[in-house]
Amino acid sequence: MKLKKLQQEFKAAIKNDAVPENLNPLRFKVYSQAYWIRMEESLEEDFPLLVEALGEDSFSELVEDFLIHMPSKFSSLSEVSKALPNFLSNKEWSKRYPYAADLARIEISELLSRQSRWIKPSDFTELSKFSQEELLKVVFYFQPSARLLRLDWSIDTNEFARSKKQKLFYLILKEKCGLKTHPLQEFEFKILEHLIQKDTLGSVLEKLETDAPLRLGESFRKWAEIGLFISYELKM
């Protein structure tokens, strides 16, 4: 048998828990069982609350469904987890567990934020001397740990079934003292969502069709205080 065909059949057999012809079934099972165990353990490690919310059997079912529809194309297992929240938004899983995608989003965002480095913010005192016209041309650089979350559910981690449908906006940030979750107003979320893409403040306000920079003063002071921005640049 040609090498390519042998590999394709071997892979299919691992995923379908079947045994290819001419191979010892007991020995082959070492590979097929190890595959599912390894993938499930890795996802369990990254989503402990989701395991708790779904229960172990449903979580195993989820892992199987996820890997059938979205097999890993990544070099490392840690990258596989990033696709799980979106997969949970699909029709079947969101019907069974409507809050699960948001819960997974929170868990992966916290994990990635925790794994990011903290950078000492630059001095922002010069920024206060900028004219309003100049401020509109500023691009802000964020801490690598900054994660913005738009959720549809307020999740009750003590009793998941009591989770309520509610629009919520958060900023997750690794600060000098550790990981923090900050609630955001919807307009703050929308502004940060664009700023993090390196849009200037002026173009963000234009996109959002708002001229409410006055409302932003307090928000910017708060974000500077928690060290959200590490530096800025005036785009001429």
Added chain:
Amino acid sequence: MHTNHSKLKTGVGLRSPHLDQFLNSSPNNVSWVEVVAENYMEHEDHFQGVSIANLEQVRSHLPVILHGVSLSIASTDPIKASHMKRLKNLIDRIQPEWVSDHLCWTGVDGENLHDLLPLPFTREAIFHVVDRIKQVQDYLGQRILIENISSYLEFTESEITEWEFLKEVAERSDCHILLDVNNVYVNSINHGFDAQDYLEALSQDRIQQIHIAGHVERNGVLIDTHSTNVRKEVWDLYRESVRLFGPIPAMIERDADIPEWEELEKEVEMISRITTEESHEAEKVAARI
């Protein structure tokens, strides 16, 4: 800056539970560490975790070797350009002593099963793997090391022995070998061959590094778990490899049920002890001649 390789004695696979011991100094008997390359490579979406800063700190005072698990050198898929680019970036940043991966495939048709899967030992596989090792070496601008894997089944398609396959791949591609003596032992029991035959077939000048690890037995099959202390039979095989090949940088791999550093350190000391004993023995024999 690279270290004179003769200064690399005993090492260890550095895993996160023991990171603190290595950040600012190195424990006795450890002259280098090996890390899993994929744990430090930038993600496909360019996410770069904080762990790279820790690795840079370790690298500032200790030689580092990068050991890959997802190169999938024997896969019939094209070599993944994004993987190679990210590996090259990591090499440029860390300046490892060398880079290694496994003589195996981890997936096909774009998928990664995240396992080290076995090959049939055929002429077709030799030519395929040799061509790919050459491509990787050309891209990285350096020779790589390939490691023999443990396996739990054999293919009826195989035309030669595992050691003949390994030797021919290394010679034709002009790469080095990372010899895992635990894998040799595990395969010798699982497939019923003499581990001594395996070692004796290899050329000393190809072997640049040795792995030593623990395994378990399940339903009559030895499984390479890296979850236990090294078994006596594997230590004996390591001793034999020092007799045959002389002192080569050797290390302990422990990836599951990782003990406190003090316990793992005993195994590192065991490598040093065996290497010293066998080297003295070799000197005595040489003096007699």
